Ligand SMILES: Nc1nc2c(c(=O)[nH]1)N[C@H]1C(S)=C(S)[C@@H](COP(=O)(O)O)O[C@H]1N2
């Protein structure tokens with residue numbers, strides 16, 4: 001691998017001296033396994049010699065026991081207590097664009113509220129003509145919509161501001177999930193209540209012990225926000241806000257209030273009333289960037305990565321990852337395996353939906369030499385994902401939130417990957 005500087009950065013010059021870049025090949029057909037001497041094909045496996053479990057064994061199905069390692073994980077030292085904590089989506093074990101419900105990362109300020117759907121109520125009050133209270137059944141009588149959106153916590157990649165730290169895309173990028181929501185448009189509920197002319201903000205409140213309140217501009221609320229009650233076709237999971245949560249497409253996760261029980265329509269945001277300024281970004285000069293709600297375009301290579309090394313040796317190799325933008329779609333992702341000396345356009349495969357994850361692939365013939373792997377997303381506004389150094393120049397190093405810089409994985413000749421930075 002290349003030389004490491006004192007800051008733990010691998011230099012591009014060192015990388016070039018240490019190993020040659022791999023060449024992309026034309027035909028990428030992996031060698032077929034040989035029958036000769038392979039007991040897995042020569043012998044009859046045990047599962048073909050006995051009857052399997054019946055249809056009543058698992059009324060609610062679970063993944064294969066061989067997939068037991070595919071789980072959300074937390075970083076114990078990050079937070080003092082698991083009820084006010086966060087865990088991470090195992091991005092390196094997933095494919096396509098949808099995050100399965102059981103592994104969607106969770107962020108709670110006061111643990112999971114156990115809401116009885118029969119006693120669930122959603123109130124709209126404040127600057128409205130009619131204050132309204134909806135039951136869950138009432139909500140289901142409004143027109144329903146199905147939309148796929150990513151939810152990213154503004155703190156995703158926050159631990160990486162000062163340098164490469166956590167070894168795995170689950171930990172560096174796993175505060176995100178991408179789900180198909182079924183629900184009703186917030187504007188349909190607000191129109192039912194009749195929003196007064198002086199209204200400028202919607203102030204959603206959660207039913208958890210945190211009583212989480214956030215401020216959403218009325219314009220966004222009347223545009224594409226939803227009250228969702230289904231995720232990927234089934235009821236929201238308790239962790240994700242059962243029985244209903246606010247969906248704020250493209251905007252930072254903390255506004256997506258779970259277990260939502262009240263929406264106050266007002267003329268001022270909460271943080272003006274309470275004089276708090278949570279979730280703002282510190283800049284190098286000590287001033288804060290306020291109102292950075294939209295999530296900037298970002299991408300990460302999920303395979304190979306530190307938790308998902310290359311185990312097949314050189315030859316045909318599939319590199320894959322995810323990209324997303326809070327401002328639209330991802331028409332293009334570039335990838336490099338030589339630390340940015342040469343870039344290749346990746347193949348985006350699967351649905352390309354606004355404010356949703358996109359899946360990309362790059363198939364190449366690995367020469368078995370060390371690689372410096374990066375991906376760079378372009379979004380439909382023309383914005384290009386910046387390097388971490390370019391971000392630091394603008395924001396300094398005391399930021400926590402909104403780190404969308406380009407991630408680097410150094411892969412050694414054994415196929416093992418490590419989180420590094422290059423300069
Ligand atoms: N009621 C309530 N809503 C909440 C939170 C919370 O603690 N309580 N956490 C917020 C934060 S900071 C994030 S990032 C997202 C996380 O959503 P998830 O748990 O579905 O991943 O929920 C948001 N909504």
Ligand SMILES: [Mo]
Nearest residue numbers: 153154253254
């Ligand atoms: Mo968050």
